[in-house]
Amino acid sequence: MSAEAVPQGTIEVLALPPASIGARTRGGGWGYLPELSLLGAVGLLMVAVGYTRSRASEGWGEPLFWWGLVLIFAPIVFRLFVIQTLDRRERLGLLLVLQVLLYFVRMLQYPLAYSSFDEFAHWRTAQDIAATGHLFQDNSLLTISPIYPGLELVTNAVSDLTGLSTYLSGRIVVGFAHLLLALALYLLFERVTGSARLAGIAAALYMTNPHYVFFDAQYAYESIALPMAVFVLFVAARAVHLGDTLRTRLGFIIAAIIGVWTVVVMHHLTSYALMGFLLLWMLASLLRSRRTWDSVSLGIFVLLGLASVAFWLVYTQSRALGYLGPVVTSAVHQLQLILAGEAATRQLFHDYGGDVTPLWQRVMASGSVGLILVGIVPGLYWIWRNRVNAAVLALAVWALLYIPSQALRLSQAGIEVADRATEFIFLGLATVLAISMTQVRPNVLTRRVAIWALSILATVLFIGGIVAGSGPDWERFPGPFLVSADARSLTQEGISAAEWASVNLGPGQRVATDRVNSVLMATYGRQRVITSLDDNIDASPLFTSLTFDDTDLNILRDAHIGYLVADLRLSTGLPRRGFYFSEAEPDAFFYTAPISRAALTKFDDLSNVNRVFDSGNIVIYDTGALLNGT
Amino acid sequence: MVRESLDLLCIMLIVAGEFILVGSGIASGPVNILFGVLLALVLPGYALSAAVFRMRGVRTAERAALTLGISLSVAVLGGLVLDALPGGLETQTWLFLLGGVTVVASVITLWRRTRHAAATRILEPHPIALTLSATPQEQAPPEEAPPEPPRLGVNRETAASILKMLQQVLRRVPYRPLLISGLAVAVFMSGIVIAVNGAIAQQTSVAVTQLWMLPDKNAPTTLHLGIHTEAAQPMEYRLALSVNGASYSSWNPIFLATTDTWEVSVTMPALAPGDEEQVEADLYRADHPDTILRHVSVTLSGGAAPTTTPTVTPSPAPTKGTKP
Numbered sequence: 001m002s003a004e005a006v007p008q009g010t011i012e013v014l015a016l017p018p019a020s021i022g023a024r025t026r027g028g029g030w031g032y033l034p035e036l037s038l039l040g041a042v043g044l045l046m047v048a049v050g051y052t053r054s055r056a057s058e059g060w061g062e063p064l065f066w067w068g069l070v071l072i073f074a075p076i077v078f079r080l081f082v083i084q085t086l087d088r089r090e091r092l093g094l095l096l097v098l099q100v101l102l103y104f105v106r107m108l109q110y111p112l113a114y115s116s117f118d119e120f121a122h123w124r125t126a127q128d129i130a131a132t133g134h135l136f137q138d139n140s141l142l143t144i145s146p147i148y149p150g151l152e153l154v155t156n157a158v159s160d161l162t163g164l165s166t167y168l169s170g171r172i173v174v175g176f177a178h179l180l181l182a183l184a185l186y187l188l189f190e191r192v193t194g195s196a197r198l199a200g201i202a203a204a205l206y207m208t209n210p211h212y213v214f215f216d217a218q219y220a221y222e223s224i225a226l227p228m229a230v231f232v233l234f235v236a237a238r239a240v241h242l243g244d245t246l247r248t249r250l251g252f253i254i255a256a257i258i259g260v261w262t263v264v265v266m267h268h269l270t271s272y273a274l275m276g277f278l279l280l281w282m283l284a285s286l287l288r289s290r291r292t293w294d295s296v297s298l299g300i301f302v303l304l305g306l307a308s309v310a311f312w313l314v315y316t317q318s319r320a321l322g323y324l325g326p327v328v329t330s331a332v333h334q335l336q337l338i339l340a341g342e343a344a345t346r347q348l349f350h351d352y353g354g355d356v357t358p359l360w361q362r363v364m365a366s367g368s369v370g371l372i373l374v375g376i377v378p379g380l381y382w383i384w385r386n387r388v389n390a391a392v393l394a395l396a397v398w399a400l401l402y403i404p405s406q407a408l409r410l411s412q413a414g415i416e417v418a419d420r421a422t423e424f425i426f427l428g429l430a431t432v433l434a435i436s437m438t439q440v441r442p443n444v445l446t447r448r449v450a451i452w453a454l455s456i457l458a459t460v461l462f463i464g465g466i467v468a469g470s471g472p473d474w475e476r477f478p479g480p481f482l483v484s485a486d487a488r489s490l491t492q493e494g495i496s497a498a499e500w501a502s503v504n505l506g507p508g509q510r511v512a513t514d515r516v517n518s519v520l521m522a523t524y525g526r527q528r529v530i531t532s533l534d535d536n537i538d539a540s541p542l543f544t545s546l547t548f549d550d551t552d553l554n555i556l557r558d559a560h561i562g563y564l565v566a567d568l569r570l571s572t573g574l575p576r577r578g579f580y581f582s583e584a585e586p587d588a589f590f591y592t593a594p595i596s597r598a599a600l601t602k603f604d605d606l607s608n609v610n611r612v613f614d615s616g617n618i619v620i621y622d623t624g625a626l627l628n629g630t
Numbered sequence: 631m632v633r634e635s636l637d638l639l640c641i642m643l644i645v646a647g648e649f650i651l652v653g654s655g656i657a658s659g660p661v662n663i664l665f666g667v668l669l670a671l672v673l674p675g676y677a678l679s680a681a682v683f684r685m686r687g688v689r690t691a692e693r694a695a696l697t698l699g700i701s702l703s704v705a706v707l708g709g710l711v712l713d714a715l716p717g718g719l720e721t722q723t724w725l726f727l728l729g730g731v732t733v734v735a736s737v738i739t740l741w742r743r744t745r746h747a748a749a750t751r752i753l754e755p756h757p758i759a760l761t762l763s764a765t766p767q768e769q770a771p772p773e774e775a776p777p778e779p780p781r782l783g784v785n786r787e788t789a790a791s792i793l794k795m796l797q798q799v800l801r802r803v804p805y806r807p808l809l810i811s812g813l814a815v816a817v818f819m820s821g822i823v824i825a826v827n828g829a830i831a832q833q834t835s836v837a838v839t840q841l842w843m844l845p846d847k848n849a850p851t852t853l854h855l856g857i858h859t860e861a862a863q864p865m866e867y868r869l870a871l872s873v874n875g876a877s878y879s880s881w882n883p884i885f886l887a888t889t890d891t892w893e894v895s896v897t898m899p900a901l902a903p904g905d906e907e908q909v910e911a912d913l914y915r916a917d918h919p920d921t922i923l924r925h926v927s928v929t930l931s932g933g934a935a936p937t938t939t940p941t942v943t944p945s946p947a948p949t950k951g952t953k954p
Contacts (some may be wrong), residue, residue, distance in 0.1 A: 034810035041817035048821035052828030092691055104818075108825035112833065133718030135710070153709035153719070154670065154702060157728065160721040161648065162666030163659075176671045180698040187695055224702070231699040244687060251682040255700060262703040265710065478832070496838050496860060504844060504856075607906070607929050614924040615840040622844075625929075 031090035033097065036075050040101045043071030048108050054477035062477060066463065072101045073207075073462045078455040080200045081437075081445070091200040092186060099182035102207065103175055106217035109478060113167060113495075115487035118220040120519035121145050126152040126166045127523065130159065140534035141522050144323045147316040150266030151224045170219045178217065181227035188234040189431065191241070192391035195438075202434035208368070208461040209426035210469025214476075216423060225267030226423055229274045232259035233427075236278065236301055237391060240285075240294040253297065260305040264312050268320040271309055273424040277398060278302045284397070285390035294390060327416055334411035345410040351472045352578035352589060353482070361467045368464025369406060371457060372429060376402075379436035392431065399428030412589060419469070474576060483594070484575030489516040497565070497618045498525035504613075505563065512539040513565035514580050517618070521565060530559045532584040540585035543570070546599050548606055556626055564603065564621040571597035635743055638680070638736045641673055645729045652725050669728050675701030677735035681742065704731055837861035841869075841913045841924035851900055853928060855911055856893040859886045866916035867923075871896065874907050883916060901932035 046068030053061025076094045080086070109115070114123050121142035128137035128146070135149050145152075151173065159169035185206055190199035206212070216223050238244075239252035264271045282298035313320060337343035349357035349365075357365075376399055383396045405421045408414030437445075437454050444450040470476045474488050482488040498520040501509070507526035511518075521527040532538050537559045542552050543566060555561070570580050571594050579588035580595060603609045603621045613620035648665040656662060675697040679688070688696065708727045709719060717723040838860040846852035859865060868882040884892055901907060906929055913924040 030807060034807040034814065038810050038814040038817065041814040041821065045817050045821040045824070048825040048828075051825055055828050055832045088691075101818075104822070108822065110829065111822070111826045112829045129719060133720055135713045135719075149709075150702075150706045154705045156719050157670040157705045157709065157724045158667060160666075160719070160724050161652070161670050161728070162663045164663060164666075172667060173671070176698060177702070180695060180702070183691060183695040183698070187692060228699065228702060231695060234695065235699070238692070245684075248683055248687040251679075254682065255679075255696060258703045258707065259699060262706045265706055478829070492833050492836060492860065493838050496840060496858070500840060500842065500858065504842065504854075604927075607908070610843075610845075610928045611926050612844050612928065613840065613842045614926050615838060616924065622928075 029087040029089045030093060031087060032079055033090050033093045036079060036094060037097045039075050040072045040097055043068040043073075044101050044104055044108075046071065047105050051108060051478055054479050057479055062473065065477065069105065069463065069466065070459060072105070073098065073204075074455060074459045077201075077204050077458045077462075078451065080197075080204055081451045081454050081458075082448075086197065086200070088196055091196060092183070095182050095186055095200065095203050096179065098204065098207065099178055100175075102213050103178050103217050106214050107171065109214075109476075110487055113490075114170075114219055114523075115490060116218050116220075117486055117515070117519055118142070119218050120523050122151060122220050123166060123170070124522050125149065126155050126159075126170065127526070129153070129156050130166060138534070139522075140529055140531045141519060143534050144268065144320060145221065147319055148221050148265065148267055150228075150262065151219070151221045154224065174217060174219055174223050177224040177227040180231055184227060184230040184234045188230060188237060188427075189434070191234060191237040192389065192395065193431070193435075198434050198438050201438060202430045205433050205458060205461065206426050206430035208458065208465045209422050209429075210465040211419060211423050212426075212469075213466055214470040215419070221267040222270060222420075222423075225263055225270035228259060228263050228266060229270050230427070232256055232263060232274060232301075233277070235259055236281075236298065240297045253300070256301055257304055260301060261308050264305070264308045268324065269420055270424075271305075271312075273421075275302065275305045275309060277394065277424070277427070278305060280397060281391055281394040284394040288387075288390040288393055327413065331408055331411060331414035331417045334413045335408060338410055343411075346412050346415065348409075351474070351576055352591070353474075353485075353574045353576040355472055355474070355576075357467070357472060361473075364460060364464040365468040366464075368461045368468065371461055371464075372402065372433065375436050375457075376429060376432045377436075378440040379432035379434075382435055382440050383432070392435075395428040395431040397428070398425065399432045401425045402429055422469070472576075481569065482576050483570060483573035484515060484577045484580050486516065486577065488576070490520070493615050493617055494520045494567070495524050497613065497615055497620070498523070498527075500613065501525040501527055501563075501565075501620065509562050510560050511563045511565060512542060512559065512561045514543070514567055514570060515577070515582060517565050517567055527563075530561055532582045535559055538582065538584045538586075540581040543581070544585075544587075544595050544599055546596060546602065548602055553626065556623055560627060562622070562624050562627065564623055566600045566603070566619045566621065567617060568597060568600055568619065569617045570595050571600055634747070635740055638677075638740055641677060641732060641736050644668055644673065645732050649725060649729060652721055669732065670705055670724075671701050672697055673701070673732045674704040674728050674735070675699065677732045677739060678704070681735040681738040684746075704728065834860070834862065839865075839913070839924060841911065841926055843909070843911050843926040843928050845928055845930070846895070849897070851930065852895055852897045853909060854893065854895050856891065857884065857886065857913060858891045860889050861886075862888065864888060864890075868914040868916065868919065870912045870914070872910050872912070873898070875910075878909075898930060901930060903932045905932035906930065 046064045050061040050063075050065030050068060053064065055061075076098050079094060080091065114120055121139065122145055124141055125137070125139050125145045128139065129135060129149065129152050135153075136146050139146050151170075154173045155166060155170045158164065158173055159166050162169065164172070182203065185203040186199050188199075189202040190196055193199060193202070216226060235252050235256040239249055239256050241249070241252075244252075260271075260274065263274055278298060278301050282295055282302055285295045285298055334343060338345055349362050380396055380399070383392060388396075401421065402425050405418045405425060408418040408421075445454075466476075474482055474485055479488060481491055494517055498517070501511070501521060502525045505525075505527070509527050510530060511521050511525075511527040512530040513521060518529040518531065522529045530537060530539050537555060539555055539559060539561065542555055542561075542564060545552060573594055574591050578591075579585050580591075582588070601619070603623075604611060606626075608625040610622040610625075611619060612622045644665050647661070648669050651662045651665065676693075678700050679693060679696040683693075683696070705728070708731065712719050712723045712727055715723070838858075840856075840858040842854075842856050844854045846854060855869070855871070857867060857869065864885065864887050867884040867886060868880065869884060870880040871878045879896065881894065886892060898907075898909065908927060908929055910925065910927040912922045914921065915923050
């Protein structure tokens with residue numbers, strides 16, 4: 001493949017800078033790929049050492065982590081900016097290397113086992129499929145997970161065929177999905193813009209989205225649905241390409257339809273976002289395209305997609321709407337209250353344990369949002385002034401959703417919606433930002449200082465995105481135990497207690513406990529944990545009330561709780577996440593003092609409650625006698 | 631034709647290999663992992679995209695994306711079908727689904743390629759040899775004979791020829807990129823090793839000591855007691871059992887290795903209906919004999935089958951390294 005080879009055909013090729021600087025083709029078309037891979041690997045090594053030092057609470061682990069990330073990202077982006085005549089192989093190779101390294105940045109954070117709440121929830125679904133050989137088993141951790149089983153199905157296939165554990169199989173599946181994402185991003189951007197260079201830059205800019213490195217690489221349904229959705233968009237873009245033979249076009253249409261079905265089974269929100277974008281693209285096509293083929297093809301995808309979304313909703317008894325509806329309405333309601341001055345905005349850059357984000361991180365996170373808001377203006381103006389194709393027009397309109405999504409971040413409920421919207425909206429943002437950087441003043445890119453400046457800006461976007469998307473430092477860095485801090489609250493003691501429960505109590509016992517021990521009991525322990533999401537019962541008073549009263553007894557009996565798992569460490573600090581049990585607990589996000597130890601151990605004084613297990617911090621009580629009315 | 635369809639041959643061999651590995655019940659090994667991952671995530675997509683698209687119509691990167699994307703679709707949508715069937719999602723059903731899709735698509739591709747090759751051969755122009763010269767063909771001057779290949783055998787000529795070939799091959803090897811890429815892989819692997827070791831060190835840095843006491847589900851007066859440790863070094867313990875505050879029995883010393891489990895079953899005397907007694911177990915570490923390390927308690931109620939003397943039955947299975 002020659003340098004800067006781009007697909008020709010229906011899509012207007014964007015303007016390209018007239019000359020390149022420092023253009024070199026070496027190494028048989030692979031260019032500086034080996035050298036940049038080595039630099040990236042050194043960056044990953046720094047990240048790994050950074051994690052290890054953080055585990056030992058050594059302060060210098062954190063700067064090592066951040067500089068490691070810069071070393072992974074910045075040189076590759078610089079190379080993508082600098083050479084107009086870069087060979088396509090090198091461009092793609094650089095993106096794939098970047099993708100692999102970033103995936104390992106997430107993996108090496110907790111390399112031995114799953115660590116986030118979402119990962120445990122999906123792991124439980126995968127365990128249930130492996131144990132029963134069938135789908136749609138109840139999962140009280142995340143009730144929606146079993147009815148969108150795409151990720152777990154592929155994991156089950158890999159696990160069964162290789163003999164590997166569900167954990168390793170899941171990591172392999174998400175890794176392959178991320179390779180698909182990098183490929184599909186590049187091919188989509190290349191197809192819709194007609195420029196290999198712009199595609200490389202846009203794909204790299206997409207990787208600066210706040211969720212890319214950590215959230216999208218976890219073992220969760222979105223991590224596989226997103227690559228599939230981008231793949232569908234690429235295939236759809238290819239299907240409307242008239243330069244191909246009918247057989248090839250039909251092939252891409254079939255692939256797109258099958259892809260849409262797959263996304264529908266994989267993840268609710270991604271399938272809705274995909275439908276939304278395809279609809280927008282179809283409308284833009286009706287407005288812009290001179291050919292009816294484009295609009296008809298896109299119309300087929302939209303109709304079939306909407307039909308399959310509707311079918312799956314009916315098939316799963318609309319549980320997705322019941323799950324998503326309250327989140328969205330609560331976010332909008334809170335925003336309305338904030339705008340009306342009736343509610344305070346969420347305190348940014350503070351966690352619920354009292355930690356404040358360091359100044360430089362606040363500057364980076366705010367700077368990245370500011371850069372995006374300023375950076376899209378020239379790109380949007382350029383798109384407005386030039387006759388771009390329907391896909392680019394749709395992506396530009398899609399990018400505008402970034403502004404309202406950021407407003408949602410002001411409310412506690414809205415942050416969830418804003419976070420989830422980011423990875424979809426960034427498809428548009430990356431395109432518009434890449435156009436801003438390369439098309440508005442193409443001649444600027446012939447000057448080395450401009451390329452340095454753009455590379456630094458892209459790196460600021462990347463680092464700022466990670467700060468904004470991966471939470472406070474304690475969430476990013478492994479280290480000693482913290483109270484209600486998800487991965488930082490996972491200890492061998494908790495895992496061993498859950499394994500003990502699986503062996504000695506038997507699976508499927510109804511257990512009430514805090515958020516962290518819930519995920520451990522549900523996965524390592526194979527227990528049926530009581531959650532407000534599935535049982536509509538808030539069991540937190542059992543652990544927070546100082547005396548055992550009728551309210552507690554009613555909770556026990558209503559939820560048929562056979563065992564209570566009390567983690568005495570909850571009394572040692574405020575919950576970093578804002579709550580100990582679930583967002584439904586009365587003092588969630590407003591705790592001013594930790595739970596009393598006396599409240600956690602009040603069951604010791606009840607004669608008909610057996611203290612059957614003690615590992616120092618974790619105590620398990622058998623409440624079976626109370627359920628029987630004795 | 632065979633050379634063109636070498637990819638399909640490899641696919642068939644991998645599918646056959648996976649069938650043999652699964653059929654023979656070989657547990658997870660490097661070959662099984664490689665074949666399994668390929669069969670689940672690569673081969674169905676590759677074979678199907680090869681069956682649907684012509685090689686020339688789709689570029690390498692696009693084919694790679696199609697391979698991964700279609701493979702994921704086959705696993706997800708095919709998995710839904712398997713779930714609806716009585717066999718469910720099992721190793722054999724996955725193997726038949728993914729292997730079957732791959733083989734069928736490969737056969738279709740092979741058929742298409744054969745047909746295409748035949749059509750190409752028919753359309754190929756065949757030059758007709760016309761002789762315009764008056765000279766008969768037989769009398770045409772003989773072409774210059776090709777140079778004779780070096781004679782086989784150990785001699786200077788053969789050695790020189792092999793050396794020359796080797797030099798040519800070695801000259802073409804891109805040493806620098808290969809060396810740098812190899813270094814990159816080594817550094818990458820070092821990062822993984824460091825992170826994994828760090829995580830293991832953290833996981834094992836804090837000792838875990840569990841004590842439990844569970845009434846037997848079938849014999850309510852029988853209690854199962856156990857200690858489990860995960861510690862950096864072996865430890866000596868003492869376990870004391872009391873009934874209603876009075877000392878009842880004790881086990882001393884109990885030696886537990888770094889990762890060890892000790893279990894015992896105790897059958898208590900039966901209680902009269904309506905009576906209750908509080909059974910408590912306290913665990914002490916030998917180096918802190920007065921500090922209760924772990925504490926569990928169970929309330930026993932009357933009505934169970936009477937037993938005159940307490941029986942202590944150490945469970946035989948998980949008591950390695952134990953001296954009760």
